Amino acid sequence: MRIERLAIIGLGLLGGSIGLAVKARVPEIATRGWDQNPDVRARAAARGLVDEVCETAEAAVAGADLVILCVPVGAMGEAARAIRAGLGPQAIISDVGSSKQAVAAALAEALPGFRIVPAHPVAGTEQSGPDAGFATLFAGRWCILTPSEDADEAAIEAVAGFWTALGSRVERMDAAHHDLVLAVTSHIPHLIAYTIVGTASDLEEVTQSEVIKYSAGGFRDFTRIAASDPVMWRDVFLTNRTAVLEMLGRFVEDLTALQRAIRSGDGETLFNLFTRTRAIRRAVIEQGQDDSRPDFGREH
């Protein structure tokens, strides 16, 4: 099964980057796209994110072998219903959502009988919209497929092959396990970043101007993550609630232990943790998951 015609629904950072990556790496695949926002459609056409920007979702998916839904996870059901009438029997439906159990349920309900292979490329930046995408976003990053147990093996292979062609490494995982893993590696980090940026901007004793001026001490890193798309992240937390609350509980327990260590002057506990965490950073860099330059290669 080869992908020859791709439809991208939603032309923001992820959808746009998929279109540009296909153009750069597998130009033999014909691409169509649609976005519910007319301004986004116009920008997508101007940037050439896909070969053809269509005026309706149905038109975009007509004849497509692979349809990728690149909308916030809370909008997946609606997007699936919008394309249903246009889908041919050959179509494989996939997505890029950050929580997978909720998306699988929404797609299964909206598109009974279709071949569905949910996917999550673990890649992104803090920017969003049709001007944010770029062709190399997925290179060297992992894409996690979470097909159901009875999913069509040929369809899974086709989606895996597609992401490999874009430069990603592909892994298969149970959707529930995915949601737990990503709660730790992505959702809780975002929740914490949003929280501390909110806390800092609400203080009375310290002005916002001071917070911004002295942000190079560490805070500025959190402001980047906390600049991520609000709708996307609202939906992630609402749809991956159980795993997020579970992992948040663990985090708060550990934070409470450190709080106690600080209060009691227990330097050894602090030193031991701070030494242990260095090893994780080394592994992240060794496995090509971050820039090895100091400070992410920021300009100084």
Add this chain to the structure above:
Amino acid sequence: MRIERLAIIGLGLLGGSIGLAVKARVPEIATRGWDQNPDVRARAAARGLVDEVCETAEAAVAGADLVILCVPVGAMGEAARAIRAGLGPQAIISDVGSSKQAVAAALAEALPGFRIVPAHPVAGTEQSGPDAGFATLFAGRWCILTPSEDADEAAIEAVAGFWTALGSRVERMDAAHHDLVLAVTSHIPHLIAYTIVGTASDLEEVTQSEVIKYSAGGFRDFTRIAASDPVMWRDVFLTNRTAVLEMLGRFVEDLTALQRAIRSGDGETLFNLFTRTRAIRRAVIEQGQDDSRPDFGREH
């Protein structure tokens, strides 16, 4: 009062960067340095971090107009005692410590009668040691001076002029206020990063290998901060205990409110916060405190 002879005590990231910045921007200042670790002294000499690496702290400070202590804040008192016998009456003593009330007290106790101007350049990377320093570390960053109320005005001006010459912007602040501001913009962000990296590496349901593979979802940013020097950070938390615990309390309150919003499915609260935090990011970039490129300019 002009600085003609500078002594740097501690030749790690900060001390080394000061030496290299002086060489690049104010080469007319003669520099001497010392570090208690002989291996660090050897690397410092090989890299030319200062004009002369001395064998004792006393020798390094002999004849210096300005001595900058670049050691962990918990070691400031010891470093001050080690230089005391070598200091001339003209010497101004400064430092680069991240918590200022504790350092001011330690220096005042160890060096009664000397002119002391505590300072905190808000700059750094996750790397440490004599190979980590570079000449542009302080360019465009803020350096906060926290002199006591009875400090010598000429000495304060001399230190301010020195940091300006290295490319920094200089601000004066009360030491207690500094410690509160930096608790928010630096200390709590580090504490949170260390905690979540620890939490993630201790899970049983999610393997360390998974945490590392899928770290590009946000977690990897935290691993960078959590790779910072363990001794330095242990000392920061032990010496700025009151402000850190106060700010940690605010953060936990806010986190609890978000936890409740997620549990109850209150998308509006989440959306409102996630929208508000974007403005802070814009201000950080507009004020030149972070790289404006997506993802800090990381290579994709």
